[in-house]
Structures are given as C-alpha cells and as structure tokens.
Amino acid sequence: MILVWLLLLPLLAALFAPQVEHWRADGSRWLSLTALGLQALLLLAAAGGGGDWWLESRADWLPRLGIGWHLGLDGLSYLLLWLTVALGAVSVLISWREIRQRVAFFHCNLMLSVAGIVGVFLALDLFLFFVFWELMLIPMVLLIAIWGHDNRRYAATKFFIFTQASSLLMLIAILGLAFAHQSQTGTLSFDRDALLRLELAPGLAYWLMLGFFVAFAVKLPMVPLHTWLPDAHTEAPTAGSVLLAAILLKTGAYGLLRFSLPLFPAASADFSPVAMALGVAGILYGAKLAFAQDDMKRLVAYTSVSHMGFVLLGIYALNGMALQGAVMQMLAHGFSTAALFIVVGMLQERWHTRDLRQLGGLWTQLPRLSGFTLLFALASLGLPGLANFIAEFLILAGAFQRSWPLTAVAALGLVGAALYALLLVQRGLWGGGAPAPGRHDCSRREWLVLGALALALFWFGLHPQPVLDLVREPLVQLLDAPHHAAESPPRLPVGSWL
Amino acid sequence: MTELPVEHGLLFAAALFCIGLVGVLIRRNLIFILMSLELMLNATAFVFVLGGALHGNADGQVMFLMILTLAAAEIAVALALVVHLYRRYRSLDADRLEAMKG
Amino acid sequence: MAALLLWIPLMPLLSSLLLLLAGARLGERPVALLGVGSVALSALFSLAAILSFSASDGVAWGIETLPWFSALGLEVGFSLHFDGLSAVMVGVITGVGLLIHLYSVAYMAGDADFARFFAYLNLFVAMMLILVLAGDFLLLYLGWEGVGLCSFLLIGFWYRQPENGYAARKAFVVTRIGDVALALGLLILVQQFGMLNIQDSVDQARQLWPGSDLAGWVALLLLGGAVGKSAQLPLQTWLPDAMAGPTPVSALIHAATMVTAGVYLIARTQGIFMLAPQVLQLVALVGAMTLFLAACSALVQHDLKRILAYSTISQIGYMFFALGTGAFSAAVFHLMTHAFFKALLFLAAGQVIMSLHHEQDTRRMGGLLRPMPFSALCFAIGCAALAALPLTSGFYSKDAILLQAYAQGGAGFAWWLALAGALVTALYSLRLFVRLFLGDCRTLPEPDNRPLLCWPLGILCLLALFGALIPQPLHDVFSAAPQAHVPLPVHLLVLAMPVIGLVAGIWLLLRHRDWRQAFATGALARWWRAGWGFDVLYDWLLVRPLLWLARVNRRDLADLPVQLLVWTSRICHQGLSRLQSGRLRHYAVGIVGGAVLILAVVL
C-alpha cells in the first residue's frame, strides 16, 4: 500500500495544483513540497524491510496478456527514491523565483514527471515499467518546451525523439521476451520474476539485450547517443536541468542494473567489453567537450556525459566493487551536477548570461555563491573527501580487475575533470571582472539548498557506508546470477520470410 | 458452337481494360475520362461473363449485372458533379481541378 | 596518545573551516589568533607526541580511528600511523608551518582577503599532516590531493591577475597527472591485497612479490605520483610558475613541505621500492638529472623567487638521488634541513621584496647590504646552508647524501652529476647573494623590520645553522645502510666541492664582467633560463593539440549523423510533397505505376 501511495501522492499534487492556485498565489509550490514531504515520511516508514523485496504490491491488470501490476522496493530503489524526493524538493525550491508564469502548470508537470520516475524505480512488470518509462518523459518535454530558454523547441523535440525512438526498441525487446516466455511456458508474461527464469537462446538473448541496452544507453547517456543531452540540459529551466541530470539519467543506469543485467547475464557478460570501452570513451569525450565549451551550462551538461561514462564503466565491470561504485556515482553525480546547474541558474539570474567569456571576477562580488561553485566544481573533479571520489575510486578499482588497460585510459578522465572544473573556476570566478553593483549574494533559501547539497556531498564522501550497505544485497544477488557465456556467435533470429 | 479459348477472351478483356486506362490517363475532358472508366468496368464485367461461361455457374452473370448497376450509379453521381464543374469553370478540363496540392 | 595524534591535524582543520564560514565577519586580530593559534596548538601536540614517541623506544603506533567505508572487496579506515618518519615530517610541518604563519600575519596584514588566506593556509597544514600521518593509502591520497588543492587555491590567491589563475591551474593539472599514476598504483594494490593499509600492504608485498614484476609496476606508478608532487623531471615545470602565490605560501608549500611529499611517499613505501632495484636506480637518475638541470636554470634566472624555486627543485633532486641510492635516512635528513634554510631564504626574500615594493627582478636589486643588514645576514646564512658550506646544516645533510650514495653505489654517472650539482649550487647561491646585497644600489628600499617579520627569520637562521643537530628517530624505519668504507679522497672531494664552487664563483663573477654578460645573455643562458625548454616542448606536444581538438570539435561531431538524418528526411519530405501535384491524371499515373510495381514484385 505504501508503494501505491508513493505513486499517488505526486499524481494527486499534480492533479490539484491548478485548483490550489486559485486559493493562494504560490499554493502549488507548497502543495508539491507537501507531497514530497509525505513521500519522504512514507519512505521512512518503508525503511529496513528484509528479504529480496522489502515491500511488494501485486494486482491484475490485463491478465489476458499476462500483464500485471507489480511494484517492489529493495535497497537500490529505496536509495534512488530518496534521491528523487530530495532533488524533487530541491527543484521546487529553486524554481521559486525563477518560474513566474503558469506556476501551477509547471508544478503539475514537475510532479507528474516525479510520479513517472518513482514508478520506474518501483515497477517490476516490464509492461508497467515501460508505461512509467514513457510517462516520465512527456512532462519533462513540456517543462523544457514551455519554460526553457531560447532554443527550447529544438531541444525538446530532440530529447523527445531520441528517447521515444530508443524506447520503442526496448518495447520490441520486451515483447520478444514475453513471447519467448510464451513459447516456453505457453503463457505470455511480462513479470520480471517469471522472465528471470527463462532459458534464452544465446543469439536471441544478445539481440534482446541490445534492445534494452540502447534504450538505457540513450538515457544514460552513452557516447555517441548523448547528443540530445547538452541541448536538453542547456535549454531546460534550472529545475528541469536538475531533474534531468540528477534523476532522469539515473533511470537509465537503474534499468541496466534492474533489468538488462539480470535478464541477460550471459549476453551482458559477452557485451561488457564493448560497453566498458564505450563508457571510457564517454568519460574522455565528455570531459574534452566540457573543456571546449564557453557556455557554462553546456559545460556542466557535458560533465554529466563524462560522469555517466564512469557509471557505464562501473556497471559493466560486473563486480561488486565497481557496481557499488556505480551506484555511488549515480548518487554523487545527482548531487554535484544538480548543484552546479543550480549555481549556474543563479548566476544567470543575476548576470543574464552564461557565457564564460563575459563572466569572470565573480568572487569579488558574490563570495558565498562563488565558494559554493568552487566546492561543487571540486566535487565534480573528484576531490577526495567528497562523494564523487569514493564513487570513481571504487569504479576504477573494480574495473581495474576486469581490464587494466581500459581502466588506465579511464583514469586519464581524472585529469580531464581537473581541466574543465578548474577552467570553470578560473574563467568564471577568478580574473578581473567588471564590478557590477547591486548583485545580491545568496538569499536564505538559496543558501539552504546549496548548503544542504554541499553537506550531502561531504557526508557521503566521508561516510558512504549507509549507501554501500543499502545496495550491497541487491548487487550481490545480481552478481550471483549464472554467468554462462553464450555458445554460438549471436545471430539475428530471422523471421518467417526474411 | 465452338469452344472459345479462355486466353483469347482474357486478352480481349485486358486490352479493353488497358484502352480504358490509357484513356483515363491521357484525356483531359472529364466526359471522355468517364467514358474510359465505363470501358474499364465493362472489360472487367466481360471477364466475369467469361468465367461464368468457363465454369458453367451463374455467379459470373450475377456479378456482371452488379457491375452494370455500379457503373450506372457511378455515372449518375459523376454527371451531377460534372454539371457543377461546368457551372463553376465553364469547361470540362480535368486539369482545372488542382486547387488542393502539397 | 591516540586522541593526541588525532588532534594534530584536526586543530588546523577546524580553524580553517571556522575561518571559511565566518572569517569574512571577523577582524584581522581574531583571524590571526585563530589561524596561528591552531597551528601552534598542533605544534605543541606534535611535540608532545614526538617526545613520548622517542621516549617509548620508537615503536610505531598504528591507530584505527574510524572505518571510512567497506565495499565489496575493499575495506578502508581513517587509520593513523606514527613512526620516526612521520615524527620528522610532523615536526617539520608544524614547526616551520608555525613560523611561517607568524610571518604571514605581518606579511599579509591589510590584505582584503586576510581571513581567506589563513583559512587556506590552515587547511593546507591540516591536509599535509593528514598526508604524513595517514596509515592508509586512501587517506594519504586524500591529504595528497588536499595539499594540491590548497596549493592551487593559494597560487591563485590574488585571483584578479589572470596569470595567477593560469599558474594555479597549471600546477594542479600537472600534479594531477602524477596523482593519476599514484591512483593506478593504488588500484594494483587493491587488486592484489584487497586493502590499502600502508604498513600491511608493504609487508604483504615484501612476502609475496619478490621476483614478480608487480613490485616494479607499483613502484614506478608511485614514483610517477612522487615526481608530480615534488616537481622532478619530467613534471617539474609547474613549480617555477607556482611562485605567483604570496611569498609565505612559496616558503611553506613550494619549498618546505608540500613539494617534499614525494620524498616522503617513496621513503614511506621503500619496502616496495627495495623489491624493484631498477626502479630505484631510475629514482636516483631522475633525482640526479633534475638536480643538475634545475641548478643550471637557477644559475641564470633573474626573478628572485624563480631562482629559489629552481634551487628547490634541485635540492629535492638531491633527496630523490639519495632515495634512489638507498640513502633513505640521508634523504629525510636533507628534507628537514632543506625545509629550514629554504624557508629562511623565502621569508627573507619576502622581506626584501616587500621593502622594494614587490620588486622581484634581481637586476633591479643590489647594494642592499647597508640598508637591510638583517636580511643580508639571513640570506648569507641561507645561501651558505644551500651551498652546503661546512658547519651549516645543509653541509651535513648533503655530505651524508653524497657519501652514503658513494658507499652504496660507488661513483656512477648519477653520482658525478650530483657532485657537479653541488658546485653549481655554490655558484648560484653566491650569485644570488652578490646580486642582492653587493654592488651599487639600484632601487631604494624602505626596510620593514616589524618583529613579526624578524623573529621567525631569526629562529630559522638558528635552525639553518644548527638544525643538523636535531636527532632523527629513523633508525628503525629504514633498514640501516651497510657502512661501506668511503676512501678519503672522496671525502675530501665532497668536502671541497662547494668551496671550489665558491672560489670559482668569486673569481668569475667579480673579476670577469664578460662572464656576467654571458650569464645574462648567452644562448645557453637563455635556454637554461627557460627551464631547458620543457615548457615549450609540452606546449607543442600536449597543450596545443588539446586546444586544437577543443576548438575543432566544440560543436560535438557526434551530432552530425543526427543532423544528417534530419536533413535527409526534410529533403525526402519536399520531394514527396512535390509529387502531390493536385492533378487528377498524375494521381491516376500513380495508381498505374503502383500496379506495375506490384505486378513486377509478385510475378
């Protein structure tokens, strides 16, 4: 029941946002905050169950097609749900002053998207998962398209088409699984538990795995499927960027962990070298592009590509350390990149430009804000003591045991990170900027948000144990899955007439 | 009576059909286009008659009658429209009908 | 004792946090009190620790304070380790650090960002202490990157001049290259032992690795890290630029403490290096090369602080040389003495620069002997120690290095280089002193003799002279070097070398004007002055290609295929729409064409 309410709360908030609007001006903001707060309470209530699934909720939906309503909560989803709630609240708070028109509709979309994300993190029926997977996108597209910056339509369209097209491939793969189940047991089923028991032919498994992988890789994003991200992140309003970077990208990684790896252990094992290589490519390429940017927000966007490259590398290193590192990186990237986007948003709000060529010397005028910027930049270059360091070290340590050359190359990403992060500091904060009077430093609300994020980064950097413990159990199960390699080289299962 | 080889009949029908088709393609006057259509329909009708004769069952003839009725109905509507066309454009040139495109 | 050890790094850390958060609101006096007081406290604590440590017949303390994290297959804790080596380092850091803090109170007085300065400086001390006290490689790495960060922040302290920012970034990035090597080394350890505790993993390595080339790899990667941090070949280019920071920073970070972290690292992991003699030889070679090259560069520099920077590189080169030849204790010994006299030189230089209104170019100095006798005295002592004239601390340490090196490896190429280096060192020390204090006065100074400036200098003078007498409890850290016999001629040679250099220098610099010209404007001199052209080399090899890549691919080539698809579909759309001509007969043609197509496909 808790799970259902976790889903319902944001939906209700989205539903009533317009009505509340009539009673008081910023009613919708408070409504959203309340919904998120209640979710947090529910999460507290849900904590610490035993067994593979702490909580589960099952119901029939379309039995004729073997489609059921099946939600489940375990450590991994629990962690990501917390991330969702926290950053959902953050994005409400930071849009307090930025979003001025159509506030109700804005929060409507925000909450809808949050609901979709929560669903994605909970769904255990592939059909249901797919439904949520698509649902969380539409509101996000609207967020970008309505409240975005100059080039928002292009960005929104690109984002929409990339994600939808890739998820169609996933739909095909899902159906392939379902029919494989039918051919083996005689009944269609989309339930994860049922599909886990399948014995797939290597070729088929490989292609289906690719279907899933592409959808998740686009969302992750993985080079070279990342090109939607810089546009979407740059054009979205700050809250949108935060939601995108902090949570939406994680759904891709989550999908890999929850579905792609367990459903196709052998195929994933075969595929892992390629995936790791792509991850490394992402790390370096993202860093390089970030280094090349003049637009602050675009720079941050490309750092996401680099960081999520680490996640991909960690996931496909397929050992405990790396997987824990990957999850840690999801969390750390969630905080640090969101924080950077927020800071950029604040700077833009004060300076009406994000162009590093025009900025500079901010430290003189906004010491507090600049301090935060510095801190978050350091976090994203993986300074020890901050969360990102733990993540990246674990990922590298794990990946090193799979393939040391790839890891050696990936480690160069650390230098790249230093390059772009310090470039941001040097060009944005330092240097002699023209003193522009009347720029107010952080307001109390901004201070609160940034301080909280900074605290989180320090906390998980110095005491990551809670996170590692949360995800240990699911990851161990994941790794215990049989890893028998595919016998025959993968072939396309040809249709009747082709 | 002598047995008429099916192939000949079929070829004849096909020829008629093609003539009608070509007519539709090349004539610009709507009346002629309609006549060509009639030709095509009758060609098909002939095929059915042929079939009926070949297999000695009535279905063919039935179809033939139906096709004739169809032709009549179509022409009825068509001529009404042609009248309107003439009223509007003072010509029967089919190529005048190109307001909608793209 | 555990609590005591814990508080040594914690004091400055807390005060720096306090200063970062609230410093802007405090006045200068409380800030200074906080900044200096914290360091003084940790100095006291460390003194106590050292005393009680040497009292307890030098048994190393390992202290498991808190677990950091335990992942699947890796356990890491905030464990501290305290032995003779740490004792020496802690002593140097807190002692010299305290003096420099005191000095900075006067030096930075009136700066708008007084609080920020002390926040950074305290943070640095804390990180450095963590680095040397860490009992776990990951904690060491934390300190390692932490000091790098502080050096970045302090080099760029006066952030309004863009070149400072550039120097800061260069320093961080270049050292980060080394750090990556270090990190990779740690990854190997993780893979092999599944833990990162320094002592245990070194012991493990001692037991498991003899014969395997793993030791070689790890040692090589650790060396990479050390080379980056300690500005040795080939990563030495960042240190001269790092002089953009305030002078006390140069004294503390870029002379006395941080840059010696590499030496500390190698000394700390000597167990592993011992297993890889070839790497050890490489260390020696790197050291020797660096010390000679840097000495030559120092000989021809004009900028006062750059001279000192190059001499720092060269002195650390001596330490590496010592490490490489197995003279570990000598290396650490020189580390300490060098900390003393180099800090002395920098602080004195700071005083000179201040009184010349931030003039750093030695060509516009000279004849300062009369107006600033105290500084002259300090410089004289500092240069003497630097040149290793007998009876100074530098003399003992450098002697120890050269003799032990000879005893271990005999007179190899590296050894002769080191010897030559000693000569050049004497030369440039002399040149420095002459440039500043003799000759005719070019810029009129306003001597600044505030006690806070002078007292630390005085103490450092004493240390530079008699620091060699401070005992070093290193005997049970390093396996004692076997006492081989060093023939008397070698003794004499080593003893004489600085003196020869001095005499030669006097003869050259005072008698032969044209040599001075040569120093100023020779092709060779210009080459050396540019640091043997390493900067240019790297500029062409790395920086420019990277910038070029960044420029050509700013708009992300990976987006092209997408654009191409969009473009093609637009073209197709236009083409198809054109077919939609609106003509009845064209449509009929469409039908017929389609019919033909289908018939063609089917039949």
Add this chain to the structure above:
Amino acid sequence: MIGAAELRALLPLMLVALTAIGTLLLAGFRRDARLAALGYQGGLLLTLLTLPWALPEQPLEVTPLLRIDGFFGYFAALFVLVAMAVGLMMQRQVRSKTSGERVEESYVLLAICLLGALVLAGAQHFAALFVGLELISVASFALVAYPCGGRPSTDIRQRNSLEAGLKYLVLSSVASGFLLFGIGCLYLDSGSLAFAPLPPSTSLALPGLALLLVGVAFKLALVPFHFWSPDIYQGAPTPVAALVATLSKGALFAVMLRYLWFGALQELETLVPAVALLASLSMLGGNLLALRQRDIKRLLAYSSIAHLGYLLLVLLAIGHAGVAIEAGAFYVLAYSLTTLGAFALIGCVCEAGDEPDYRLEAFAGLIWRAPLLGASLMLILLSLAGIPLTVGFIGKFYIVAAGVDAGLWWLLAVLVAGSAIGLYYYLRIILIMLAPQSEPSGIGGGRWLVYGLTLLLVLLGVYPLPVLQWLPVL
C-alpha cells in the same frame, strides 16, 4: 436458405437499411435537420442495442455471401458507433453554420455507407465484398461532394468539395476496375467467388491477387496509391473526412482480415514481398509527407497513411502470430477512435469562424485558451504517436506484438524509424498549441463530443480489458 435464425442474424443490416429509408422519407415529409438526425441516431442506437441479441452463438452462414459471427459482431458494433459519432459531428456542423444548406440527405448517405461497412464486416464472398465496397464508395462520393450543391459561389468549401468529389470518384473507380479485374481473374481461375483457398492449378491466381491488392491498397490509401487521400480529406466536409478515414478504411481492412483468415494464407505467402513493400513505403512515406505539412487535415491524411502502413504488419503476421487477428481488430478501434477525436476537435477549433482555418497556427495557444480542449488535443496526438495511457499505445503495442511474434524484424525496424519521424510532427503540433496566446479566436460547439471521445480514448488506454474480451480471435 433464409430462416428465422438467419433473419434474426441479419437484423442489424436490415435495421440500418431501414434507417436509411426512414431518414429519406422523413426528409421527404419535413425538411428538418434535427428530425433527420433524430431518426438516424435513433435507428443506429436501435441497431446497436439489438446487436447482442441478434448475434447467434455459433457462427452462422446467411446465404453464401455473409457470415455472422463474433468477428462481424465486433466490427458491426464499432462501425455503428463510428457512424453515430460522425452523425453527431455533422449535426454540430449544421448548427454551427446557417448557410441554409440542406443536410438531411447526408444522413441517408451516412446510413448507406454504414450498411456497406456492415456488409463488408460479414462478407465471406467476393460478391458481398464488391457490393459492400461500392455501397460505401458511391455514397461517400456524394458525401464528399455534398457541399457543392446549391448555387455556385466563391466559397472555398464548395470549390474544394467539388474537386475532391470528382477526384475521389474517378480515381476510386479506376481502383475498383483493378479490384474487379483481379476478382475476375481469381474467379476465372477457381470458378468460385467464395473466400476459400485457391486450387493449386493457379496460372491466373497471382495476377489476380496482385490486382486485387492494387484495389485494396487504393482504398486503404497505401503509398503509392495514397495521392487521393490528402485532397479528399481537405476538400470533404470534416465529418465526411472522418468517415472516409475511419469507416471505409476500417471496413475494407476487416474484410481483408476475413479473406486472409479464411484460407487464403498460402496465397499471402506469395504476396508477402509486395505487401511488405507497401507497408514500408507507407510507414516511411506517410510520415515523411506529414513532416512539415501546414494543413492539419492533410497532415491527418498523411499520418493515417502511416497508420495503415503499421496495420499491414498484421496482415503479414496473420499466418504466424496468434495475436494477429485481435491485434488488427484492436488497432482499427484505436485508430478510428483517435481519428474521430482528431476530426471532431478540428471541427470545433478550426471551423469556429465563418471561414474555416485549417492551418496548424489555428491551434496556437489552444491550451491557454481552452485548457480542456488543449488537453484533449494533446492526448489525441499522444495516442496517434502511441504513447502509453492512450488507446493508441495499446494498439501499437498489439501491432508490435504481432510483428515480434511473427518475427518481422525488418518491418519492425521500419516501424521504429517511421514512428520516430512521426513523433516530430505530433510534437510540433503540441508545441504550437503550447505557444504563448496568439490572437484570441473563438471555439465552436461540439466540444462535448471531443471530451467524450478523449475520455474513451484514455479509459481504453488505461484499462482496455472490456474490449479485449470482445476481440475476435483465431
């Protein structure tokens, strides 16, 4: 042999026929649009209500021509509902513009179209196919050209409808010619007009089937036989366009399903390359044509070309996939529902003013002008794009399922590509709709029909189970 059971089974057809005649007579006595509409809707409602009672438990062959079974029942119900919706749209149109046009007969024609559709739904014989098809065609010629009646004026609506009517008539007659010739060949070959496997001795079967395919492809507006559809959609009155888009295509698709289902599978094997070609061409061509189209009705025409392309997957899968039939049946429902919604919405947004404005810009800022309508439009477009929680998604899901089950991987790839292109222009309309408020233009009546259809569209998208139970299965 017609007995009581047969008569009872035929009841729906007879009721619809009676409705046509009755409406005609009503119009003859009193020319009153309301009354005609009333008679029409009443008759259809009666048909719908009696349908469950009329359906026999066992499939029943009424004469060699018709077969009344679950399949017939499902499609009959669907078509009647569609016809009622179209009737409602037409009624609204009458109310909206008072040009003194006489619209009573259009209800008669609608009823005749429906009759044809029902015949097709039950047809198991080429004669029935032919009759049903031509009933729909001839009636819809008249309907398309209907507005051009009355004295000639410069009214664009008149001119376009005349042009559309003539084009439709001529082209569709040509197509019927091909169709008939094909049937003739098959008849010549097998000597029977019933839907049944052809005897092996087939020299003429292939050309016959090919020509048949040509005729069908034209009626379904598949590339390259699609040229007529945009012009017809644009020229015809909106309700009639909806009719052509849903009823005639749906009915023809139903009869094709039946034909292939009844044994013609091995013939299909030989046709597969051709059908696959048509499907791919339509999926890509339709979407590409719609890409930057500025007229909403033409855009819908193109998008429906693409949708029929998707639908062809079912025909190809029918031999190998168990779900094929129900997939096809459901997709027709989803497609009709969504398309009707779209046209109804066009009716009440674009035809509000006295001069209709079919440019996409007509929707600018709709969501701020009329939030509910805007939401409906968004849902309708999402349904066309096949996004979850809309009936369109379930439909697409079914299609993909059929394709996967039959292993039509390449066609699925094309489908993905086509949908990707499609997303662009659906989203484009949404973005236009979200654009800041443009010049405030009024909203016509008939929004309740839109809301109803949208609601249905969402309900079936979330919980299609009730319908799934009715789906005919192999």
